[in-house]
Amino acid sequence: ETGVTQTPRHLVMGMTNKKSLKCEQHLGHNAMYWYKQSAKKPLELMFVYNFKEQTENNSVPSRFSPECPNSSHLFLHLHTLQPEDSALYLCASTRTEDTYNEQFFGPGTRLTVL
Amino acid sequence: SQQGEEDPQALSIQEGENATMNCSYKTSINNLQWYRQNSGRGLVHLILIRSNEREKHSGRLRVTLDTSKKSSSLLITASRAADTASYFCATVNQGGKLIFGQGTELSVKP
Numbered sequence: 001e002t003g004v005t006q007t008p009r010h011l012v013m014g015m016t017n018k019k020s021l022k023c024e025q026h027l028g029h030n031a032m033y034w035y036k037q038s039a040k041k042p043l044e045l046m047f048v049y050n051f052k053e054q055t056e057n058n059s060v061p062s063r064f065s066p067e068c069p070n071s072s073h074l075f076l077h078l079h080t081l082q083p084e085d086s087a088l089y090l091c092a093s094t095r096t097e098d099t100y101n102e103q104f105f106g107p108g109t110r111l112t113v114l
Numbered sequence: 115s116q117q118g119e120e121d122p123q124a125l126s127i128q129e130g131e132n133a134t135m136n137c138s139y140k141t142s143i144n145n146l147q148w149y150r151q152n153s154g155r156g157l158v159h160l161i162l163i164r165s166n167e168r169e170k171h172s173g174r175l176r177v178t179l180d181t182s183k184k185s186s187s188l189l190i191t192a193s194r195a196a197d198t199a200s201y202f203c204a205t206v207n208q209g210g211k212l213i214f215g216q217g218t219e220l221s222v223k224p
Contacts, residue, residue, distance in 0.1 A: 002156065002158065004156070006156075040216075041216070042214050042215060042216045042217070043157075043202070043214040045212075045213075088154065090156055090157070092156075092157075096210060101144075101145075101206050101210050101212055102147060102159050102162060103157075103159065103212060104159070105149075105156035105157040105158070106156050107155050107156045108154070108155060108156050110154060
């Protein structure tokens with residue numbers, strides 16, 4: 001247990017569905033991240049939030065919409081996804097005052113888009 | 115561009131043997147971290163080495179860092195079947211940004 005939880009753990013959705021992924025941490029961290037992990041590819045950083053403000057958007061398509069209502073919760077809203085969006089979506093958090101920036105990861109949501 | 119690149123991409127060994135994984139990077143770093151990922155799950159932080167350190171130990175893990183060669187290695191001694199996982203290096207630049215490599219898939223056969 002890393003202290004970061006993600007729900008759901010598995011999600012199957014059609015291309016016209018709308019769904020949301022949730023991430024929660026109670027580690028007192030101020031920064032939260034969404035990563036996408038596809039087979040045989042490095043982790044791709046999608047979004048970064050620092051003190052609830054989005055500080056990075058790595059050219060992510062608008063069909064992925066993040067929301068960070070507070071420093072402990074992070075959502076990823078999904079709509080009209082494509083089959084190539086099927087992947088493991090990982091959430092992570094860290095305390096940016098800590099220079100060394102060790103990240104704590106959730107278990108991930110395995111997303112399949114039909 | 116990708117910062118950390120691991121070598122080999124896959125490694126298969128027998129239980130009890132040592133496993134060595136290498137990571138190379140391109141630009142200056144603040145620190146380098148190694149993570150482990152069991153199949154289909156999140157990453158777990160293993161060890162961090164700062165740019166002014168050359169070697170670090172944690173249990174059966176030994177990490178080295180050579181900043182002149184821009185490379186790091188992770189050694190797992192006396193491997194166990196439970197060590198089977200993917201291992202990723204991640205570099206942290208001076209701005210605090212973490213960039214992951216593609217990973218090494220380690221298989222330890224009992």
